[in-house]
Amino acid sequence: MRKKKYQDNKTNITNTMGTRKKEDIVQPEEYPDCGLDKLDDCDTLIASLWYGLNYGSILSAYALYKVVEKLGRKPVLLNKPKELWTTHYDNPDGIAGKLIHRYCNVAKREIEDKELKKCDMFLAGPDVLWNYDLCGKETGDFFFGGCVAPEITKISCASSFGKVQGNSAEQVELLKVGKQLSSFQGVSVRNGYDAGVCQRQFQCEAEIILDPVFLCEMSAYEELIKNAHFDAKEPYIFTYIEHGNEQIKKYIEAGMQIKNLESRNYIDINRFPESSKELGLDVTFHVMADDWLCSIWNSDYVVTDSYYGVCFAILFHKPFSVLVPSDFKRKNEFRELLSWFELEERMVPCDEKTDLRDYFYLYRKEIRYARADRKLQKLQDESMRWLEEHIAK
Incomplete structure (x- = not known):
């Protein structure tokens, strides 16, 4: 051709x-020093699927991390629960780990790590981390905040149940999820289907907001592109x-x-x-x-x-x-x-x-x-207002 x-x-x-x-x-000839915080300075736990060996999962977690930073918080990404999937996803030098560990604070395996004692907020991140067949079967209510103390503020940011209609969770698991969602101080999802699941199955009102990839400043993507x-x-x-x-x-x-x-x-x-x-x-x-x-x-x-x-x-x-x-x-x-x-x-x-x-x-x-x-700007403004109200310090 x-x-x-x-x-x-x-x-x-x-x-x-x-x-x-x-x-x-x-x-550049080599990657820059990104000046990450010490973990004991972090105040916001983010649960996401950044380790999932999927480009969208990696970049949406990165985007949320940058948005949370812009809102004045010091985030840390939670690592993969040991029960989830296989050790194939644990490689810090792999496709996911190499980028995330370079630009983001990442917690150790144990959620009870003493370095995280200052964290007062749990964020359920974007992507399909609320899909029972993909995540919930192995991790229970981890991605619904079941992994943190009850007094910690819990917010979801454009979270999704994914493509499985209604999920195949058994009733006992649905009850656990419903209990956890009722303790959230703010629930946002990325589309109408997810909002409908929240309403029908869990009697929970959810706000529809843009995925964080639309809210992250372009300069954060340029930093990746130049490297x-x-x-x-x-x-x-x-x-x-x-x-x-x-x-x-x-x-x-x-x-x-x-x-x-x-x-x-x-x-x-x-x-x-x-x-x-x-x-x-x-x-x-x-x-x-x-x-x-x-x-x-x-x-x-x-x-x-x-x-x-x-x-x-x-x-x-x-x-x-x-x-x-x-x-x-x-x-x-x-x-x-x-x-x-x-x-x-x-x-x-x-x-x-x-x-x-x-x-x-x-x-x-x-x-x-x-x-x-013009439409994107309007949606960005609305989404950021919601996040500022629920997340900003």
């Missing part, structure tokens, strides 16, 4: 969170596909022809062999989270079936397509997210009945982000 000549100053990143040209992001090891010399389509199929492959290949570009393909780290086979394209082997983020930043177009892939495409002002199979249980979550910015048009159904040619025009259609930015 003939490649277009690469113009290094082609893409400017401009949105309500900041304005930068990608050539302003200079890679990334990025080697692309030609323009490209960025793809991040967690659940591929033949239709998704065809849509990506069509985009390569229409835009006359190669693609850089990323897949689910946790299911690498399966995801690679499902997609059927050459894929990029495991990269660090900052490299993944930098790859979106420098791309010409984004194709994804990932919630966080969409979030960062919007943040970085990229034209994009969201590929959603008809049996994909999270398609309503995508529809709600896109509706906030009036970008529902970018959603492409990728089941066998879909004539993909009806959606090829998206590769040629730019997104006028001025309107989306």
Whole structure:
């Protein structure tokens, strides 16, 4: 395939969170000293899935950490409960650990660590940490604050139950969760489905706020990007596909022809062999989270079936397509997210009945982000007001 000549100053990143040209992001020879606090100075415990070997989980935890810092607190990320998953996720030098330990305070395994005695707040973070099948079976009510003393203030920040409808928790577990949620001083979730679960199953009123990746200052992402090891010399389509199929492959290949570009393909780290086979394209082997983020930043177009892939495409002002199979249980979550910015048009159904040619025009259609930015600013203001009311010192 003939490649277009690469113009290094082609893409400017401009949105309500900041304005930068990608050539302003200079890679240093080594990582900087981030000046982390001592753990005994920390006052806010954050439970998240930063160790989950998922780019969205890593970066959403990082984003919340930075937002909490901005609100005047000194956060510390709780480590993986020993009962959760396997020791494969414990590596501090792995894809998740290397970034998080570089930029964030991380607690030791024991929640009772004496260094954390000054902590007076527990935050349940973003992502699907309230999904029973994914986390709750092994950790009980850990992510609902069951791991901390009753007198500690408990808040949730854009937490989610994930894609399993209602979860498969037994009644006794639901009672435990309901008891814990009733002790929260503030509950926020990231979409209407999660708010409905809180109301129906736990009689708990929940506020819908933006995921922290939308609330983190752009400078925090630039810090990651400037430290990334990025080697692309030609323009490209960025793809991040967690659940591929033949239709998704065809849509990506069509985009390569229409835009006359190669693609850089990323897949689910946790299911690498399966995801690679499902997609059927050459894929990029495991990269660090900052490299993944930098790859979106420098791309010409984004194709994804990932919630966080969409979030960062919007943040970085990229034209994009969201590929959603008809049996994909999270398609309503995508529809709600896109509706906030009036970008529902970018959603492409990728089941066998879909004539993909009806959606090829998206590769040629730019997104006028001025309107989306105005809506984003309003949502950011509302979300930050809620967080300031419940978290700020």
